[in-house]
Amino acid sequence: GAVVSQHPSWVICKSGTSVKIECRSLDFQATTMFWYRQFPKQSLMLMATSNEGSKATYEQGVEKDKFLINHASLTLSTLTVTSAHPEDSSFYICSAPSQGIYGYTFGSGTRLTVV
């Protein structure tokens, strides 16, 4: 079945540094990738939608200069958390439409801890 490979699965970084998270669709083409963030005991919150070959669409309240999204090819989308701060610590998950019109495949998630 469709697989989205997400790396790294966990990362610890210092405040002020940048972290890049990659999501690759392994056996299908992902023209669209959704990026979610989850805080403890809260829902998965959609941050932005990336589209191959065009600018990402950010949800209200999400800083586009802080969360840089690039969708360079039909199989790769990246999220870069720039100048990370402790409040950016969270679980980030990507998802792409797959398996026909009604399917979505999720990456395994990235646990980011900023110290």
Added chain:
Amino acid sequence: DQQVKQNSPSLSVQEGRISILNCDYTNSMFDYFLWYKKYPAEGPTFLISISSIKDKNEDGRFTVFLNKSAKHLSLHIVPSQPGDSAVYFCAASGRNRDDKIIFGKGTRLHILP
């Protein structure tokens, strides 16, 4: 404004009994509804879905019921098993392939031995 609501943050059910997880939504434009299961530190796993043209969809131990007039759906798991202990997210989207998914806050299901 929360468009997809799961009002029970947790639920405990005896092994072998039926687990019923509820979900309400506010946006009448939603056309497709999904349930995901999530273990800690993992991505959500798709469980079952239902289109707005149906009121019931069954897959093994999992059945989803949709009441459009009440904007309510529920996930039934029967019989409940220990491996079902996880967080369950209700989600909704429009009819197009690239429509974004809106998630509820999740319900943590505990299956008691």
